[in-house]
Amino acid sequence: MKVWAYIHPQLNILCCALLPEAVPEGVQAVELEVVSPDDVIYDNGQIRVKTEAEKLAEEKQKKLEELKQYVASLLSPTDYVITKIAEAQIRNDTEEVEALKQKYSAQLQQREAIRQWNEQMKQAIQNAQNLEELMGIVIEFKGE
């Protein structure tokens, strides 16, 4: 897509017009061909398109943040198990700790599987060589 990038005269921020007539009158704009307006950057006083390496690094950060949020949502329903065990440990009640581990062994195994999967996903994201490979990584835990 084409964008017309300029520095807003009042706001002094980078703007990317999606239509040529959206550029404020009297403002000098740079016409750029990009995949998304997010690809444009104002760097050292110059408007330019992000390099592939910059885009990849940025998308990796987004993907890692998305993974973090997703894993938190998977773990939160069984957080009460950890709280109960931690409370028993604070009381030095080792018998209760063992009993709770036994009682909630399925939940604890599930949490362990989620954490292992999380580590694998982090590695896969960090190892992605290009945007296509990165975008192909679907964040979805299928373990039971």
Next chain:
Amino acid sequence: MPYTKRPFNFTGTLPNQILNDLELADDNFDILAQAFVNNDPASEVVKNADTVDGFHASQTPAPNVIVPLDASGILDLSATYVKSSVYTFRRVDLTNATSDYMLQVGEEAYIRFSNVTSVPLRIQTDVDMLYEIILQQRININANTVYVYLNPNNTTYASSFSILFYYWNSNGGISWAHYTNTDNAFKIYNQTPHLYMILETTRRTLKAFLNYEAGDNVIGFGILAGKWHSNLASWTSLGTFTFPYTTSGYILVRRLV
């Protein structure tokens, strides 16, 4: 006193026939006179002539009232013609508009799009306006970590928007989908969202609920809120939707205030 059609039947032989026929004629004149205002044909106004099949006509819509067409033969529901207090919308097709149109209160813009990555709404706006927006796409693709945006003034403004969205899906997934205070436009959602949104131009906030598809049989439900937290640039054009993929569908924009 019934009306007698063709009352005269003069044969010249019956007694009092002239008297009887004249009485029938008087009765008929009385009945015909009653069709006029004040029972007086000289008024030249027929009773109930302002109704059709019992319905009155008026430029103020109301139940069981006929609204007249305007001089061009159009049912004009704009504020300058019909004083409508009835909740109704007049549709304006902006599919191929090339300049911004000032949508009036009670008007609905219809914008159909096909195989595009951006859709300018071509709607002029100002402060103190409230819109309902419905976006419906005809596709279902996996568009993970890439987003649909609404760009006010058909432009991005660096780090000027806050947004949050949360989702539930038919896989049992529940989570934040995204949140930030430093976006460059109203970020609408990832995947393939179909949404209902309320957008207002004074506080520059939007709220929406939506369902999304993700390229498979999963259905998701999402809620989102957004805010353009800089008010130094005037909001004069409602904006452009941008998509991270080629898409088709339609957008309805209704101006409520």
